[in-house]
Amino acid sequence: MIGTSFFTLLAIAVGGFIFSTKCYATRYRIARQSGHKLYLPALGVGFVLAPLSLFSLESGYWICNQLENSACLPISADIKSLAFAIHMLFWGWLTAALYNKLPNVRTNALTRELQKNDFDATCLYASEAFKPIAITLETRKVYVGMIIDTPAPESEYLTFLPAYSGYRSDETLSFNLVNDYEHELKKLLEGDDDTSLQDLVIIVPKGKILSLHIYNDHLYQQLNS
Numbered sequence: 001m002i003g004t005s006f007f008t009l010l011a012i013a014v015g016g017f018i019f020s021t022k023c024y025a026t027r028y029r030i031a032r033q034s035g036h037k038l039y040l041p042a043l044g045v046g047f048v049l050a051p052l053s054l055f056s057l058e059s060g061y062w063i064c065n066q067l068e069n070s071a072c073l074p075i076s077a078d079i080k081s082l083a084f085a086i087h088m089l090f091w092g093w094l095t096a097a098l099y100n101k102l103p104n105v106r107t108n109a110l111t112r113e114l115q116k117n118d119f120d121a122t123c124l125y126a127s128e129a130f131k132p133i134a135i136t137l138e139t140r141k142v143y144v145g146m147i148i149d150t151p152a153p154e155s156e157y158l159t160f161l162p163a164y165s166g167y168r169s170d171e172t173l174s175f176n177l178v179n180d181y182e183h184e185l186k187k188l189l190e191g192d193d194d195t196s197l198q199d200l201v202i203i204v205p206k207g208k209i210l211s212l213h214i215y216n217d218h219l220y221q222q223l224n225s
Contacts, residue, residue: 007081013039015053015088016046022096024106028113028153046088049095053087113153119212123147123158126214132163134175134215138208140168142175144215148201159203161185175220 020026020042030041057080099105114120126133127147134144135158145162163185166177187195 008084011081011085011088012046012050013043014046014085015049015092016044017042018089018092019045019049019096022093023099024109025099028109046092049088049091052091052095053084056091057084057087110152117153119206119209120153122212122214132215132217133160134213135160135204135209136168136211137204138210140170140173142166142168142177143202143204144177145202148197156206157203158206158209159201161197161200162202177220 017039020030026041026045060083111124114124123133125131127149130146132144132146134142136142142165143160143162144164145160147158147160149159162181164177164181165179166175168175181200184195184200188197188200
């Protein structure tokens, strides 16, 4: 009996976890969680889905009994627990898939989650407004470029196309751009066969970034004139 109850609880948690990680309404928030902050919400969602699973399971047995189908398995506690688990997995997947078909749900959920974090909110703004960003790494290496993909909350990396690179001085930490990628970017835009986007993009771990901000070339020129 205890084993059956544990199996049922596990099925509820797994069904909720499938929904939480697949549905746009929850997947970006869940992606940042771990431990009890991950399992408890999944379990909570599972309890919401459990009545659906129980209803479909009991309906299936009722129809089977009404038809007196010889192919129906005898009802036992173990078989019923297994059938309930299958229904939980099915409803977790189906409800997430149906919700994800609603208009603009992914964009709205992604925007809502990214705006909770200043770093991600700045990246999202730069991506949507097509503005260049400037980042400083732990090594004091500096890059200026364009984010080429909408940042995902669960990603630990930032991917961008560099336009300039440089460094921050050891004494004043002033912003110095010394390398210009204009020639390579021009070849990329002209469709040069020897230059591809993957040859130029830079992928940086977010944990190695000391600072990030929107790059204003006019302001940079004024400060360095």
